[in-house]
Amino acid sequence: MSRTHRITRINALLSRREGASLARMMDELEVSRATINRDLQTLRDEMNAPIVWDRHRGVYRLEPRGQVGPDYMVPGLWLNSAQAYAFLTLQNMVEKVAPNVLGPFLQPMRGLLKQLLGESDFPLYGLDRKIEIDMPAMPAIGDLDFQNLLDALLKEQPARVVIRTKSGLEHTVSGTPVKLRITATGWSTDIRRRSDGEVVTTDVADIARVMPAGEEE
Secondary structure (H helix, E strand, O other), X not given: OOHHHHHHHHHHHHHOOOOEOHXXXXXXXXXXXHHHHHHHHHHHHHHOOOEEEEOOOOEEEEOHHHOOOXXXXXOOOOOOHHHHHHHHHHHHHHHHXXXXXXXXXXXXXXXXXXXXXXXXXXXXXXXXXXXXXXXXXXXXXXXXXXXXXXXXXXXXXOEEEEEEOOOOOXXXXXXXXXXXXXXXXXXXXXXXXXXXXXXXXXXXXXXXEEEEOOOOO
């Protein structure tokens, strides 16, 4: 079993409610105590895994809510060549739609996939230049405001959205974003207002600021 497979298996064992003892990990993976300890150290140091030792139960487990450092990296992703090509194509599409906001997150992954394909002798076939995406550019909205909008949308949490009218005046809509829509004509978002439950559609280009419901302007 490769080290990558071992680490993925250890992650699965530690993710269980009951956790996993050192003896169980050694038995299931058929490796020594020293190997398990090295893999646990890799999970902690290189992947920021929030591993804790439960002294009373004698097991290791993951404690995501206790993690205060960098985000825990997702371990173990195996793709065949066709899946890797499809994933790179999807990344190209998403990055071209919102390069300033999503591009920085996708670039490292795209580079890693290209490197892995190269090491495996899979040609890239010029994906970057052979697939053209004709989509409207992302409207001018601040990175933090767009992140707040996405957080509220994905977590179904209320937010305060400051909208700028055509005349330059601003008004605030308090509610929960329920959909982000990207069409050939532009970007818009649907917001369910807290006051009456009505869903209103707003052009993302008209959004001046987006703040969590409890945050002051």
